[in-house]
Amino acid sequence: MRLVINDTYDEVSVWAAKYVRRKIIEFHPGPGKLFTLGLPTGSTPLGMYRKLIEFYKAGKLSFKYVKTFNMDEYVELARDHPESYHSFMWDNFFKHIDIEPSNAHILDGNAADLEKECDNYEKMIKEAGGIRLFIGGIGPDGHIAFNEPGSSLVSRTRVKTLAQETIQANARFFGNDLSKVPTQALTVGVGTVMDADEVMILITGAHKAFALHKAIEEGVNHMWTVSAFQQHPRTIFLCDEDATMELRVRTVKYFKGLMQLHNKLVEEPAE
Amino acid sequence: MSTGCLYQYLNCSILRAGQLQREDLWVRNGKIMNPEVLFFVEKVTADVKIDCKGLIISPGFIDVQINGGFGCDFSTDSDPEKALETVAKGLLSQGVTSFCPTVITCPSEYYHKVLPLIKKRDGSKKGAGILGIHVEGPFISKEKKGAHPEQLIKDFDGGFKDVLETYGDLSNVSLVTLAPEKSNAKEVIEEFCKRGIVVSVGHSMANLAQGEAAVTSGARFITHLFNAMLPFHHRDPHLVGLLTSEKLPHNRKVYYGMIADGIHTHPAALRIAHRVNPSGIVLVTDAIRAMGFPPGEYPFGEITIEIKGNQSLLKGSNTLAGSIATMDFCVRHFAKETSCGSVLALEAATLHPAQMLGIEDRKGTLDFGADADFIMLDDELNVQATYIAGECVYTKPPQSLSEQLMT
Structure with a gap:
């Protein structure tokens, strides 16, 4: 496990985008050889998306041969509802880049048969050759995607009922009307993300500090689902200073000492 | 403009919902299209992309x-x-x-x-x-x-x-x-x-x-x-x-x-x-x-x-x-x-x-589904081009050298 500590949210965003760019370019994607990328929504990855769009607009990166799989989507929320993850991805990423629509996958929370939709998603990921790099964020309670506390750490893509806390936190996006907040979501499982070749988890802000502590300094625990990635062979936890508040000084010092090495991971890729 | 062809007008500010938005304008078969639907439902990309060089696009x-x-x-x-x-x-x-x-x-x-x-x-x-x-x-x-x-x-x-x-x-x-x-x-x-x-x-x-x-x-x-x-x-x-x-x-x-x-x-x-x-x-x-x-x-x-x-x-x-x-x-x-x-x-x-x-469902807006009657304007609101039903019906002739020198 790597822990990469940057000073600020903006630096985390740039670091993440550079890492993604390098991974894509080094893969040499082309027709019949697509780079598969797992993607999150939420406020944490916004800066990374902005930076990736910048790279695309500057001609430094193309998504023509990138295939994406998003982590989750609400159930029974209109696809074009401003709070849907389809809308999020469209507004914040897809409409700005050159990705082929047929290569951008998001779970359909309005599918007639939700179970089938989830099974099919797993199948599509498998057929795509698995996910090269899965990027995630976490909630203050340490959940990854919609794998709320208590989720199985070997779970696959499925329908998940949201925790009351999540529903209440989401009310602000739905006119503070609890009855309008979706109560279920489709989400990839912890196991689905574990299957990726590499995982990069973005954690920023003081409000995520305790979750980061639980994620990396204590044991694997299904009440903090992100802690499962301690057992993933290639996982990067990418955080800012604020998120390290609850970590031990020696943990922070150790990983900060490795920053020179870690920064080699985001050097300009060899063409 | 040919039938079925999907046009994407890029690099423009479009007048929509009471704002000049930095958005692309999508047009097919003479109508303004919703690109989100084109992307997620039809899974298609533009057949023709037109760089508007920063111009304003307004309804005609x-x-x-x-x-x-x-x-x-x-x-x-x-x-x-x-x-x-x-x-x-x-x-x-x-x-x-x-x-x-x-x-x-x-x-x-x-x-x-x-x-x-x-x-x-x-x-x-x-x-x-x-x-x-x-x-x-x-x-x-x-x-x-x-x-x-x-x-x-x-x-x-x-x-x-x-x-x-x-x-x-x-x-x-x-x-x-x-x-x-x-x-x-x-x-x-x-x-x-x-x-x-x-x-x-x-x-x-x-x-x-x-x-x-x-x-x-x-x-x-x-x-x-x-x-x-x-x-x-x-x-x-x-x-x-x-x-x-x-x-x-x-x-x-x-x-x-x-x-x-x-x-x-x-x-x-x-x-x-x-x-x-x-x-x-x-x-x-x-x-x-x-x-x-x-x-x-x-x-x-x-x-x-x-x-x-x-x-x-x-x-x-x-x-x-x-x-x-x-x-x-x-x-x-x-x-x-x-x-x-x-x-x-x-x-x-x-x-x-x-x-x-009472025709704002099809005229006078760039909302999705409206007729693609629109104009391109510079920041001083001088008309540079006019489109009707997605077809270009007028473009401002390029200035002659003497005019360019005068302005």
């Missing part, structure tokens, strides 16, 4: 009051079809994508002959679309006749029957200007509304109460505010008072036409109207046959019109012969004189006239 202008131009006149020409063709074509370079040819007070025989000929039609390379005729008169006030021939002005003492007898076929009419103080106005207005024809009050001696009664009956437009009506008075603001009336039916919006040519309405009057009722303003040109001509003298029948600067005068006098403003000029003038910003200035010539006519 709509002129609901235009008497003619380029030497033609809809109310007197012997060949109205030719007049329509000429004007419709000429309007493209001014950013007008659809209009209401306006026929002023005429003899009944003329209406019977001409109204059936001026059919609603879609715009194309041949010219701007026709949204229906604006009949201005003959049911107006003799005291406020303006340039209308007094002897032809009529009343409708026999009610709507008189209206039908005068006009004959109403199927091509979409807007009618009448004086609401006439007896039977209520019945006549209601019958027009029932037939889907928008009623406008104007060329009128009406007081505010009569104006409010007309709106209650269904009228929803005021023809060239301030012109050909009694002036604002603090004890009876007359028709001008409709802009701030609180006695109108709930949710009833009144729009008002404004000739923002810098001549027919003083800039201060323009600002007064804009400030008290910004969402109701509809820019109109009220242009006459001399519109479109450079300065000079033009004989039209018995009169000779002299164009000096942006005024047209009866030769040898200081009498205004009518407006020769173009819509793009009016938009720029309105923006400059009121400092209202580009959005409102453009909406006053696009969204508002469409709302007034």
Whole structure:
């Protein structure tokens, strides 16, 4: 496990985008050889998306041969509802880049048969050759995607009922009307993300500090689902200073000492 | 533009939802498309991408009051079809994508002959679309006749029957200007509304109460505010008072036409109207046959019109012969004189006239599903290109070297 500590949210965003760019370019994607990328929504990855769009607009990166799989989507929320993850991805990423629509996958929370939709998603990921790099964020309670506390750490893509806390936190996006907040979501499982070749988890802000502590300094625990990635062979936890508040000084010092090495991971890729 | 081809206009600011948004405009089969649906549902990308180089994209202008131009006149020409063709074509370079040819007070025989000929039609390379005729008169006030021939002005003492007898076929009419103080106005207005024809009050001696009664009956437009009506008075603001009336039916919006040519309405009057009722303003040109001509003298029948600067005068006098403003000029003038910003200035010539006519589901907006009638403008609101149903029907010719050097 790597822990990469940057000073600020903006630096985390740039670091993440550079890492993604390098991974894509080094893969040499082309027709019949697509780079598969797992993607999150939420406020944490916004800066990374902005930076990736910048790279695309500057001609430094193309998504023509990138295939994406998003982590989750609400159930029974209109696809074009401003709070849907389809809308999020469209507004914040897809409409700005050159990705082929047929290569951008998001779970359909309005599918007639939700179970089938989830099974099919797993199948599509498998057929795509698995996910090269899965990027995630976490909630203050340490959940990854919609794998709320208590989720199985070997779970696959499925329908998940949201925790009351999540529903209440989401009310602000739905006119503070609890009855309008979706109560279920489709989400990839912890196991689905574990299957990726590499995982990069973005954690920023003081409000995520305790979750980061639980994620990396204590044991694997299904009440903090992100802690499962301690057992993933290639996982990067990418955080800012604020998120390290609850970590031990020696943990922070150790990983900060490795920053020179870690920064080699985001050097300009060899063409 | 070819059928089924998907166009993406990039690098532009588009006027949508009351804002200039840094968004792409997507067009297919003459309609504005929703790119989110194209992406997630149809999973298609653009066939053709067009770099707009930072220009503004606005819906095309709509002129609901235009008497003619380029030497033609809809109310007197012997060949109205030719007049329509000429004007419709000429309007493209001014950013007008659809209009209401306006026929002023005429003899009944003329209406019977001409109204059936001026059919609603879609715009194309041949010219701007026709949204229906604006009949201005003959049911107006003799005291406020303006340039209308007094002897032809009529009343409708026999009610709507008189209206039908005068006009004959109403199927091509979409807007009618009448004086609401006439007896039977209520019945006549209601019958027009029932037939889907928008009623406008104007060329009128009406007081505010009569104006409010007309709106209650269904009228929803005021023809060239301030012109050909009694002036604002603090004890009876007359028709001008409709802009701030609180006695109108709930949710009833009144729009008002404004000739923002810098001549027919003083800039201060323009600002007064804009400030008290910004969402109701509809820019109109009220242009006459001399519109479109450079300065000079033009004989039209018995009169000779002299164009000096942006005024047209009866030769040898200081009498205004009518407006020769173009819509793009009016938009720029309105923006400059009121400092209202580009959005409102453009909406006053696009969204508002469409709302007034009740066609904002397809005209006057760049909303998804609307007709792809749009124009490209620079930041000073000069028209650079005009599109109708997704087809480019006008592009500004490149400046000659000498012009470039001069500017």
